[in-house]
Amino acid sequence: MDLHLLAISFITVFLSELGDKSQLAAIALSGRSKSPRAVFFGTALALLLTSLLGALAGGAAAEFLPTRLLKTIAAIGFAILAVRLLFFDQEESESVSSEQ
Numbered sequence: 001m002d003l004h005l006l007a008i009s010f011i012t013v014f015l016s017e018l019g020d021k022s023q024l025a026a027i028a029l030s031g032r033s034k035s036p037r038a039v040f041f042g043t044a045l046a047l048l049l050t051s052l053l054g055a056l057a058g059g060a061a062a063e064f065l066p067t068r069l070l071k072t073i074a075a076i077g078f079a080i081l082a083v084r085l086l087f088f089d090q091e092e093s094e095s096v097s098s099e100q
Helices: 003-017 021-032 036-064 067-099
Strands: none
Touching: 021 036, 036 067
């Protein structure tokens, strides 16, 4: 096993999940429930499953597409999300507040 890749994967996912909607949902669920342990195991299992699916899909895509193309597609996808969050989300929230 490549320990360097393991460490980079851990750090990347750990930092990207801090303050994520799923973490906030886990906080809300555990605050309302009488069993925060069940919330922990449920959310941990969900994160494991989504990470497994992402790794399997990435591995399958890497066999058919060059790494540079995959990185380009990922970069374009993140750029589109960033633009939508910066500009289009603000317009939607402004229209919702003006309707009220």
